[in-house]
Every structure is written in structure tokens, then in C-alpha cells.
Amino acid sequence: MTLAPYIHAMGRGPGRARNLSQAEAEQAMTLILQGQADPHAVGALLMLMRYRGEIPAEIAGFVQALRATLPEMPQVDLDWPSYAAGRTRGLPWFLLSARLVASTGARVLLHGWNSHQSDGADVRGALNAAGITQANSLSDLAHVLDQHAIAYLPLEILSPRALELLNLRQVLGLRSCVNTVLRVLNPAGAGAAVQGVFHPPYRGLQQAAAHLLGQRDLCILKGGGGEFERNPTKDVQVFRLVGGQALETTLPALLPEPRRLPGADYPLSALQDLWSGGTCDPYLEQLVTGTAAAALMALGHAPDAAHTLATAHWAQRDCLIST
Structure with missing residues (x-):
């Protein structure tokens, strides 16, 4: 898989572009963290998100993907x-x-x-x-x-x-x-x-x-x-x-x-x-x-x-x- 579907969704142009869903954001960040995404595409996705303005679902999806890569941590309050x-x-x-x-x-x-x-x-x-x-x-x-x-x-x-x-x-x-x-x-x-x-x-x-x-x-x-x-x-x-x-x-x-x-x-x-x-x-x-x-x-x-x-x-x- 590539980041192309997610970039396409966000960059189609006025009236057609949209933000990512939480599930889509998680999938996109998973590809990035696994090293499966082209570096140019990573930059394009991040800058499209900045241009459109990130939304809570995108942040939550990215967090979910990143948490999945973390080791077990000690208990903290x-x-x-x-x-x-x-x-x-x-x-x-x-x-x-x-x-x-x-x-x-x-x-x-x-x-x-x-x-x-x-x-x-x-x-x-x-x-x-x-x-x-x-x-x-x-x-x-x-x-x-x-x-x-x-x-x-x-x-x-x-x-x-x-x-x-x-x-x-x-x-x-x-x-x-x-x-x-x-x-x-x-x-x-x-x-x-x-x-x-x-x-x-x-x-x-x-x-x-x-x-x-x-x-x-x-x-x-x-x-x-x-x-x-x-x-x-x-x-x-x-x-x-x-x-x-x-x-x-x-x-x-x-x-x-x-x-x-x-x-x-x-x-x-x-x-x-x-x-x-x-x-x-x-x-x-x-x-x-x-x-x-x-x-x-x-x-x-x-x-x-x-x-x-x-x-x-x-x-x-x-x-x-x-x-």
C-alpha cells in the first residue's frame, strides 16, 4: 500500500477534498511508521494536513498508530x-x-x-x-x-x-x-x-x-x-x-x-x-x-x-x- 489514497482524498481540490477519518489516519500513520511510505508522500500528507487544518479524528488516528509501536511502559499517574x-x-x-x-x-x-x-x-x-x-x-x-x-x-x-x-x-x-x-x-x-x-x-x-x-x-x-x-x-x-x-x-x-x-x-x-x-x-x-x-x-x-x-x-x- 501507499499513501496515495489518503493524499488524493485530502488534495482533490475545492469542494471535493476532505479530511481523513480516524481509521484512515491510523492506517496512513501505520504505513509511515513501518517505513512503507515514500518520503515525498509523507511530506505531502503532512503539509496537506497543515494546509487544511488537522482535525481531532486525524490526531487520534495518528496517536493510535504510534501507540501500537511503543513498548510496555511502567505505570504512571x-x-x-x-x-x-x-x-x-x-x-x-x-x-x-x-x-x-x-x-x-x-x-x-x-x-x-x-x-x-x-x-x-x-x-x-x-x-x-x-x-x-x-x-x-x-x-x-x-x-x-x-x-x-x-x-x-x-x-x-x-x-x-x-x-x-x-x-x-x-x-x-x-x-x-x-x-x-x-x-x-x-x-x-x-x-x-x-x-x-x-x-x-x-x-x-x-x-x-x-x-x-x-x-x-x-x-x-x-x-x-x-x-x-x-x-x-x-x-x-x-x-x-x-x-x-x-x-x-x-x-x-x-x-x-x-x-x-x-x-x-x-x-x-x-x-x-x-x-x-x-x-x-x-x-x-x-x-x-x-x-x-x-x-x-x-x-x-x-x-x-x-x-x-x-x-x-x-x-x-x-x-x-x-x-
């Missing part, structure tokens, strides 16, 4: 993807939020690909300063999770073929739906997940795709650099799945004075300093605890209770997890 390839701002403070969630007893899987940046603020380069261990193999992942309740798994270990597709951006010059697929992937099948987006319309797209895939609990927000990270001085609209039901929740600003997310003027050591208490910055503390609270909502906590829990564990953090 919260899936936390990090695929903001265009991240240009400062430190990934949300790493401390993920660590804070893990301190409550939830097992958190961070996975992603954004270490190619050289400005010192990439996620993978900040893991050590944030007190988070990278798993260097799938067998290592279970050990790290058992020891720390949180781990970061690089995409090249999780799925080398998915990384190849993601890196087609360098050839095509444009983002493809693969970015969205990886955010929705939830490779370990966690019951709860968080997702960040840069462009607001993707909140609804990813919410609907996750619903098609049977995701039970989910929180999506427009975050700093496209990551799951909230600005504490702004109201934030969270697109959710609660027990499989779609809803939206607006979280009020935590601080009164408007302020942009911090830029690149912090060294990597600022992450460790903030966690250890060596630095006291109310804005950054609210950023970290507010983001953690939004993630705790995905784990089933009501908004007020989630904020109370995040704040309490932040106050006790030194005795909860050691680096």
Missing part, C-alpha cells in the same frame, strides 16, 4: 509532555511544578524533545538543576520512577521513528501535526494528563482528540512557550476532561500586578535556588505552585483544593524529595 520546539524564553520553571506534583505521591512522566537549543534554557539541560532524573533507557525508566516518582524520558528513547517525523520540520520549514500527536500521545496510558499549547485553538483540538482516545482526565492551557506553565498574573482558561466529560474552567489570577513570564536573565542555578529556598521570589513561587495546582486538577482535585495542596507541599518541599 500523570502524563506531562514537553514538545515546545520553538521555546525561546527563559528557564522551564514548570519542571519544579512537575516535581512538586510528584511530591504529593503521584508518579509523573515527563517526555519530550527540546534539547537542541543552545541558550542554556532548554528543558533537558535544566533537569539536573530542577532535581529531575532523565531515564536513559526504557528499562531505566521504571527504576527512576520507583526511586523519585518522576522521570524525564527523551523522545529518541521513547520512539526514534517519531523523532524522525518531528524533525521533518527542518526539511519542510513548517510545523506539522506530529507536534500535536506527541502532546496527545500519553505513551504510558496515564489516567490523567496535562498539555500546554502556544496557539489557543489547539486547546479544543487536543481536548477533542483525547476524548476520542478515551482519556479520562486532562487539563490543557495556553502556557509559556507552549509548555504547561501558567502566568500567575493572568486569568487562565483550562480545557479539561473530567471523567471523560469535556468542560472548561477559568482559573483567576493569583497575583494582582500584570507581569510577563520571566525572560532569559536567570541562570540555571535559579531553579535549584528557588526550590531550596535560597531565592525568595513571590512571583516565581506562584508560577510554580499555580502550575502544579492546575496539574493536580487533572489528578482529580477541585481547583481550590488543588491550590491548597500545591501551596502546602511547596512549604514542606525540603523534607519531601531530596535531589
Whole structure:
């Protein structure tokens, strides 16, 4: 088989072209992942999807095909993807939020690909300063999770073929739906997940795709650099799945004075300093605890209770997890 039928369906012209069904998308991605598709056809399909605008059924179908290629994963409670390839701002403070969630007893899987940046603020380069261990193999992942309740798994270990597709951006010059697929992937099948987006319309797209895939609990927000990270001085609209039901929740600003997310003027050591208490910055503390609270909502906590829990564990953090 080839990708020709799927390209034909999407590219026939005005009035006749259509999006793919979920089953068609799964079949097309299966061909791609098996290496049976011509590279030119892969690029054509991805760019047609970008031009038409990907729909939930296509994302869900692609995710199903990719999940079928993944090995068995350890049990986790919260899936936390990090695929903001265009991240240009400062430190990934949300790493401390993920660590804070893990301190409550939830097992958190961070996975992603954004270490190619050289400005010192990439996620993978900040893991050590944030007190988070990278798993260097799938067998290592279970050990790290058992020891720390949180781990970061690089995409090249999780799925080398998915990384190849993601890196087609360098050839095509444009983002493809693969970015969205990886955010929705939830490779370990966690019951709860968080997702960040840069462009607001993707909140609804990813919410609907996750619903098609049977995701039970989910929180999506427009975050700093496209990551799951909230600005504490702004109201934030969270697109959710609660027990499989779609809803939206607006979280009020935590601080009164408007302020942009911090830029690149912090060294990597600022992450460790903030966690250890060596630095006291109310804005950054609210950023970290507010983001953690939004993630705790995905784990089933009501908004007020989630904020109370995040704040309490932040106050006790030194005795909860050691680096």
C-alpha cells in the first residue's frame, strides 16, 4: 500500500477534498511508521494536513498508530509532555511544578524533545538543576520512577521513528501535526494528563482528540512557550476532561500586578535556588505552585483544593524529595 489514497482524498481540490477519518489516519500513520511510505508522500500528507487544518479524528488516528509501536511502559499517574520546539524564553520553571506534583505521591512522566537549543534554557539541560532524573533507557525508566516518582524520558528513547517525523520540520520549514500527536500521545496510558499549547485553538483540538482516545482526565492551557506553565498574573482558561466529560474552567489570577513570564536573565542555578529556598521570589513561587495546582486538577482535585495542596507541599518541599 501507499499513501496515495489518503493524499488524493485530502488534495482533490475545492469542494471535493476532505479530511481523513480516524481509521484512515491510523492506517496512513501505520504505513509511515513501518517505513512503507515514500518520503515525498509523507511530506505531502503532512503539509496537506497543515494546509487544511488537522482535525481531532486525524490526531487520534495518528496517536493510535504510534501507540501500537511503543513498548510496555511502567505505570504512571500523570502524563506531562514537553514538545515546545520553538521555546525561546527563559528557564522551564514548570519542571519544579512537575516535581512538586510528584511530591504529593503521584508518579509523573515527563517526555519530550527540546534539547537542541543552545541558550542554556532548554528543558533537558535544566533537569539536573530542577532535581529531575532523565531515564536513559526504557528499562531505566521504571527504576527512576520507583526511586523519585518522576522521570524525564527523551523522545529518541521513547520512539526514534517519531523523532524522525518531528524533525521533518527542518526539511519542510513548517510545523506539522506530529507536534500535536506527541502532546496527545500519553505513551504510558496515564489516567490523567496535562498539555500546554502556544496557539489557543489547539486547546479544543487536543481536548477533542483525547476524548476520542478515551482519556479520562486532562487539563490543557495556553502556557509559556507552549509548555504547561501558567502566568500567575493572568486569568487562565483550562480545557479539561473530567471523567471523560469535556468542560472548561477559568482559573483567576493569583497575583494582582500584570507581569510577563520571566525572560532569559536567570541562570540555571535559579531553579535549584528557588526550590531550596535560597531565592525568595513571590512571583516565581506562584508560577510554580499555580502550575502544579492546575496539574493536580487533572489528578482529580477541585481547583481550590488543588491550590491548597500545591501551596502546602511547596512549604514542606525540603523534607519531601531530596535531589
